[in-house]
Amino acid sequence: MERRDFLTSVGQVSVFVCAGSLVAACSKSNSTPSGNNNGGGNNSGTLISADLNSELQAIGSAKINGSVIVIRIANDNVASSFVALSLICTHMGCTVNYDQSSESFKCPCHGSGYDVTGKVTHGPAAAPLPSYTVTVANNTLTVS
Ligand code: FES
Known part of the structure; x- marks a missing residue:
């Protein structure tokens, strides 16, 4: 040669x-959270805990732990008043930003948008943000 x-x-x-x-x-x-879209989640541990006597009191308020966020969407202190979602964009895995004023998510990488329930409002993402299970007992919220 x-x-x-x-x-x-x-x-x-x-x-x-x-x-x-x-x-x-x-x-x-491959390191995206293991939550799913039917609220069932397959994590057995507590991802977020909040005392509803002092936290998450206003609609739109949020608490974040790592790549998981819980947001209040209604007034009553019941599970259905909250959504818990992964902050990992379903397009290519960037961390999305939550905008409390518009109660929406925006991905800084390629511009995908999601509403407060995790539904895609703007591509290129095609799948919603994975959700987690929320429970409320004795004014304590738990995301699992
Ligand atoms: S990684 Fe979020 S839009 Fe591409």
């Missing part, structure tokens, strides 16, 4: 390795 042929083949291998690395870096993360 001549020197020129060797350098050409090394360059082609390098291009393939770099392209593979970029694809891997841009692919969906």
